[in-house]
Amino acid sequence: MFDLYPQIKRKKTREIRVGKVGIGGENPVRVQSMTNTDTRDVKSTLDQIFRLKEAGCEIVRVAIPDERAVLALRDIVRESPLPIIADLHFDTSLGEKAIKAGVSGIRINPGTFKNKKRLDSLIKACKEEGVCIRVGINAGSLEADLLKKYGHPTPDAMVESAERWLDYIVSKHDYYNLKVSLKSSNWWQTVRAYEIFSEKSDFPLHIGVTEAGGLIPGTVKNTMAVSYLLLKGIGDTVRISLTADPVEEVYVAYEILRNLGLRSLYPDIIACPTCGRCEIDLMKLYEEVSSYARKLKANLKLAVMGCVVNGPGEAREADIGIAGGKGVGIIFREGRIIKKVKEEELLQAFFEEIEKFIKEHPERLNL
Ligand code: SF4
Structure with missing residues (x-):
């Protein structure tokens, strides 16, 4: 390995x-x-x-x-x-x-x-x-x-x-x-x-x-x-x-x-650079996820991806991620799509999934 x-x-x-x-x-x-x-x-x-x-x-x-x-x-x-x-x-x-x-x-x-x-x-x-x-x-x-x-x-x-x-x-x-x-x-x-x-x-x-x-x-x-x-x-x-x-x-x-690999305090965020396929305001989404992650203080890999087509595959190593689409977004976990929500509900649903993930993996918290 x-x-x-x-x-x-x-x-x-x-x-x-x-x-x-x-x-x-x-x-x-x-x-x-x-x-x-x-x-x-x-x-x-x-x-x-x-x-x-x-x-x-x-x-x-x-x-x-x-x-x-x-x-x-x-x-x-x-x-x-x-x-x-x-x-x-x-x-x-x-x-x-x-x-x-x-x-x-x-x-x-x-x-x-x-x-x-x-x-x-x-x-x-x-x-x-x-x-x-x-x-x-x-x-x-x-x-x-x-x-x-x-x-x-x-x-x-x-x-x-x-x-x-x-x-x-x-x-x-x-x-x-x-x-x-x-x-x-x-x-x-x-x-x-x-x-x-x-x-x-x-x-x-x-x-x-x-x-x-x-x-x-x-x-x-x-x-x-x-x-x-x-x-x-x-x-x-x-x-x-x-x-x-x-x-x-x-x-x-x-x-x-x-x-x-010396010290980890915040989640690592994988984010795509966006391209012509992106149909959501990914920069804004990234900023919101980033400020949430800095408060979280946990060993997690999050992903913020611009499109449903390639996002989950490109961010396969993320624990949990979101990908934007036209008016909708998906939430994926370890490369698999687990939820599809309206764009306006995407962030809230994403944060809820992170909290669920943390509850299942309390050892990931950096207290
Ligand atoms: S995830 Fe989608 S929008 Fe982002 S760079 Fe890859 S193809 Fe483009």
């Missing part, structure tokens, strides 16, 4: 914790995202965090640009259903305040911190509270001496920066609740940096392409890099950066993980 998914042997990394969420070790690849609301606006930020949680996000990062943002953090942390990571640049004192506000992690970009004494104090505070640190290397903000040495922000330069800071935190502070990212907006540069680094270190890796662009280009770049790395067993947590609603980042991450 042909394997439908690649056999992936994940590289063993040490286990760390962001609040209650374990990363690395035997944990599944974790999905995370970042809010794009104004952190000072507690309500909007929390609303977005709840939407992210509903979509399957497991860890969320929020930007801490100033004192007012750090003040709002206390309420956000208290109400958030997800562990919060504070994202810091330039000002380490905000990090210490964020730790007091109860965050589970901080992300630092060492290239943007000039004052080592202040950084020491921040690392000390993290150690005291068990707060996870992500050493987030970014090709766009490497230290000047490394740029001079390598000429450009090459993967080797990024790796040297990461090693330098990890070594500093580990040897000077004896602290290990750490993860690392080595990001660039170029997917191949990103991949090479992670590959080189993973040969040298067993700290968990947060993977993804930074500043990847909007939904289509950002998804493509991230899928190239994240899939390549995960296929090689590299990567412990994923963030798909998109210039889009952050909830989309979570959907894309799970779509990648499912296609690699």
Whole structure:
């Protein structure tokens, strides 16, 4: 029998914790995202965090640009259903305040911190509270001496920066609740940096392409890099950066993980591209089935097909599907037609059949 998914042997990394969420070790690849609301606006930020949680996000990062943002953090942390990571640049004192506000992690970009004494104090505070640190290397903000040495922000330069800071935190502070990212907006540069680094270190890796662009280009770049790395067993947590609603980042991450056979949260939807035989509004139908499926959270294969003639045959491997016709639609299960209904009743009948199927196969639910 042909394997439908690649056999992936994940590289063993040490286990760390962001609040209650374990990363690395035997944990599944974790999905995370970042809010794009104004952190000072507690309500909007929390609303977005709840939407992210509903979509399957497991860890969320929020930007801490100033004192007012750090003040709002206390309420956000208290109400958030997800562990919060504070994202810091330039000002380490905000990090210490964020730790007091109860965050589970901080992300630092060492290239943007000039004052080592202040950084020491921040690392000390993290150690005291068990707060996870992500050493987030970014090709766009490497230290000047490394740029001079390598000429450009090459993967080797990024790796040297990461090693330098990890070594500093580990040897000077004896602290290990750490993860690392080595990001660039170029997917191949990103991949090479992670590959080189993973040969040298067993700290968990947060993977993804930074500043990847909007939904289509950002998804493509991230899928190239994240899939390549995960296929090689590299990567412990994923963030798909998109210039889009952050909830989309979570959907894309799970779509990648499912296609690699690593994690499945939502039903897989097989849908035909439509052609001249299609006599229903299949795009609309697909959107409705897709938003239903994202709420369902089950291991199912659904099919949305444009015509009765070829639909069920083309989607034979689907558990349950619908196919449109002229004013009517059919519902099929495992390739066999089980019901014919009026077009206006098609969706409702389809959802009822899915619920029936789930009742017969409760093991398919991802609770
Ligand atoms: S299922 Fe029917 S409408 Fe869809 S592509 Fe195939 S033949 Fe065309």
